[in-house]
Amino acid sequence: MSVITGRTSLAAETPTVKVGDPAPDFTLSSHTGEEFHLADKRGTNVVLAFYPFAFSGT
Amino acid sequence: MYEREQERFRTADAQVVGVSTDSRYANAAWAAQLGGLSFPLLSDFYPHGAVAERYGVLNPRGMPERAIFVIDKAGIVRYIDVHKLVEAPDETVLFEELAKLK
Numbered sequence: 001m002s003v004i005t006g007r008t009s010l011a012a013e014t015p016t017v018k019v020g021d022p023a024p025d026f027t028l029s030s031h032t033g034e035e036f037h038l039a040d041k042r043g044t045n046v047v048l049a050f051y052p053f054a055f056s057g058t
Numbered sequence: 059m060y061e062r063e064q065e066r067f068r069t070a071d072a073q074v075v076g077v078s079t080d081s082r083y084a085n086a087a088w089a090a091q092l093g094g095l096s097f098p099l100l101s102d103f104y105p106h107g108a109v110a111e112r113y114g115v116l117n118p119r120g121m122p123e124r125a126i127f128v129i130d131k132a133g134i135v136r137y138i139d140v141h142k143l144v145e146a147p148d149e150t151v152l153f154e155e156l157a158k159l160k
Contacts, residue, residue: 012095012138014114014125023129024112028077029100030087036075039133045159046129047070049060049151050115050122052084052143054080054099 025050059149064096071131071157075100079107079121115140127151130159 013019023046027037038046060067060074067074074097078085085099092104102122110116115125126147128137137155141147 003127012140014138014140016112016114017127017135017138019135021107022133022136023127023133024109025133026109026112028109029082029101030100031082031089031095032098033082033095034098036100037097041073041129042133043131045070045131045156046131047060047067047072047074047129047156048077048113048127049147050077050110050113050125050127052078052121052124053139054084055077055092057146 060097061092061095063149064155066153067156070153072128072156073097077122079103079108079110087144108123117143118145128152128155128159 023038025039027035030036076099079102081103082101085101089095089099107116110122113127115123117123124141124143124145126139127135128138138158139147
């Protein structure tokens with residue numbers, strides 16, 4: 001899919017999370033095989049960027 | 059944009075993390091194609107899309123929406139932006155939100 005840059009924000013909350021909520025914790029493996037545990041990142045701001053598919057544009 | 063702007067994210071004390079339902083190996087190949095990445099791409103592979111679902115951004119067709127969550131140093135969600143699948147979020151707003159945190 002071709003990806004354009006834009007400001008069409010569809011929502012500022014989701015069915016399960018809204019601003020002010022504690023971020024749901026998780027542990028997942030990275031592309032280099034390291035474990036990433038969200039709770040370990042306290043003290044750092046985190047930008048969690050969901051994307052549909054690898055290779056689908058940034 | 060995320061790799062290009064790493065310096066600005068560092069200045070904002072922010073760690074970027076990408077999440078999709080791709081396998082670790084697809085993500086590794088994509089990172090290599092992009093010339094290497096300094097931030098992790100995470101595989102929400104099994105149970106499929108479980109983390110995306112918990113965040114409320116699993117598209118019914120099985121992949122995450124293009125969405126950004128800014129989480130502050132205390133683990134609280136401070137900004138949410140859900141985008142169209144074909145549209146990459148504009149970074150201007152993101153950096154404005156990060157500047158509010160510090």
